[in-house]
Amino acid sequence: MSVTNADPTSAAEAAKLAALTLATLPVHDRNDALDIIHDELIAAKDDILAANARDMELARVAAAGGSLSQSLVSRLDLARPGKFEDMLKGIRDVRNLEDPVGQVTLRTKLDDGLELERVTCPIGVLLIIFEARPEVIANIASLAVKSGNAAILKGGKESTESFVAISTAISAALEKSKVPNGAIQLVTTRDVIPQLLALDRYIDLVIPRGSNELVRYIKSSTKIPVLGHADGICAAYLAESANADLATRVIVDSKTNYVAACNSLETLLVHKSTLDTVLPKVAAALVAKGVTLKCDPASKEALLKLGGDVASKVEDAQPADYDTEFLALTLAVKTVESVDDAILHIHLHGSHHTDTILTEEKEEAEKFMSAVDSAGVYWNASSRFADGMRYGFGTEVGISTNKIHSRGPVGLEGLMIYKYKLRGTGQISTNFGSGEGQREYKHEKLPL
Missing domain, CATH: 3.40.309.10 (Aldehyde Dehydrogenase; Chain A, domain 2)
Structure with missing residues (x-):
């Protein structure tokens, strides 16, 4: 995981390139990376909580002055009983889930020697924009690695110290793994969200986590598909x-x-x-x-x-x-x-x-x-x-109230899409139809 202040386009290009490697990485390599991330976060716990305490001190001052909501302060607190442990448990739980990549969900025999499969695959590059909750970095990193997706993370300024401390630990972990470091990136450059939202050439899905205002802003400001919710009424x-x-x-x-x-x-x-x-x-x-x-x-x-x-x-x-x-x-x-x-x-x-x-x-x-x-x-x-x-999803990247491929808590399954694989023996489409001498499709369902 790289902590970068590079320009948004460079970060997105690096993530796109890393996604190509990550998508084909064997599950044992992805699981090994999660084990290392888990252990590095434990080793860095004191540094992470100290960084979080500095963020909390500034957040309480901001809340007292009316510039930050109490609910945001509450979400920021990583020292709340059980919160750090839940973050670690989420990584372990995700690691132990079944590999979501390459699952065959449909097999059809179109004709002799012509078989169709539908197979799960990663979405590609995720952009996660979030406020306050520092554990989001570990949640997203673990789900992205396990699902074979690259992720670009942009956090709010109220959690900067916590974000950097967690990201530093994850970066150290990835350096010891087969996962490309560029596959998970924390962008620290300020005021770059509009530029990131314009990079639909590289980024495949935006996941906002934060206030209603943040989610509404993102939904109205990008051509990239957005997975999120504006309210929890x-x-x-x-x-x-x-x-x-x-x-x-x-x-x-x-x-x-x-x-x-x-x-x-x-x-x-x-x-x-x-x-x-x-x-x-x-x-x-x-x-x-x-x-x-x-x-x-x-x-x-x-x-x-x-x-x-x-x-x-x-x-x-x-x-x-x-x-x-x-x-x-x-x-x-x-x-x-x-x-x-x-x-x-x-x-x-x-x-x-x-x-x-x-x-x-x-x-x-x-x-x-x-x-x-x-x-x-x-x-x-x-x-x-x-x-x-x-x-039972291990953890989540967020809650979706959209009517798209994923609703409710979004775990590994919500970060997958699928592709169709067709294996033939030289067939061409003009051989099939209802005319004289043409073949009819068999469309025979095959066991998965």
């Missing part, structure tokens, strides 16, 4: 038959486990019949965790009856609250008449990220999961499960 529907204890556990975890995450709950839709039954228990548990509830008139009336701490945390919801990714201890609450109303609300106000239903009725749950057009639709489970590690 996740909703939960509290149905009439919801079990109070189960629903409380799931909703509290969805909202409070890590409020700065894009899979954190932002909207709670409640069936009118739960206003005086299940909702009070849920609301009390949320308030105990410090959550402010922005309520519509019906839910506000029900919760004010409880008095005490719950009533003190109830506020009037504004229309914009149902379109807001709070990334804070704030939750919008709205009363609905039915599961159909809940589905319609999510369709109009959601972001196609992750939505969940709390119900004991299987038919209702299946209807919700079929009708809600989101990357993740859950039944009686926390929205926080929307994560590549939790899905």
Whole structure:
């Protein structure tokens, strides 16, 4: 991995060249590189955490001055319990996954001696533009190496010290491996994002990770395909038959486990019949965790009856609250008449990220999961499960809410495309057709 301040075109050219080698590198060489990266990061842990502490000190000052959000500061903190270990575990998990390169997904016999295969292959060169989260570098590097893709990384200035420390360790690792060092590059030159986004000749996919503003800017500023999401407005529907204890556990975890995450709950839709039954228990548990509830008139009336701490945390919801990714201890609450109303609300106000239903009725749950057009639709489970590690992907390059080849947490599979290989024995297309003397295609499906 090279830490470079070269001009964007030179970096992209180097990545394109390295991608040619990486795409054909045997899996044992790619796995060996991941083992070395894992060990180098362990050896450099003290230096990395010290660099991260310097970034955190500046970030807290910026947040106090209002120029940086608290959610961004939270995402920056690599010393948060378990975070560094999770980064290392992600590398190991990816290393142990099946090789995604060269998997045959279709075989067809077009004619005797003429066989077609569809085979998985790397996308090519990835451009990852991200804010804050320093572990993204290790996540991306491990997924890129394993999938045979080259990657160019451009991080935000708030994490510069952390990025460079991690990248230095990964660069040292790649020098000891068969993976070309130019296959993973951290661009440190400032203000080069517009130039990088113009390099559609070399870069095959852009993956933004950061604020809504960043993602929207990138989507509107490049011809290169973009894999990402602009918002994480996740909703939960509290149905009439919801079990109070189960629903409380799931909703509290969805909202409070890590409020700065894009899979954190932002909207709670409640069936009118739960206003005086299940909702009070849920609301009390949320308030105990410090959550402010922005309520519509019906839910506000029900919760004010409880008095005490719950009533003190109830506020009037504004229309914009149902379109807001709070990334804070704030939750919008709205009363609905039915599961159909809940589905319609999510369709109009959601972001196609992750939505969940709390119900004991299987038919209702299946209807919700079929009708809600989101990357993740859950039944009686926390929205926080929307994560590549939790899905068994090892780690992820990000979450996609696009309707392209990959949705939800994007791991190895989302970084692959395919090509068709045709093996013949001298056939030409004019020999086939419906005319006299022409052959008909057999189109016989063959085992994989």
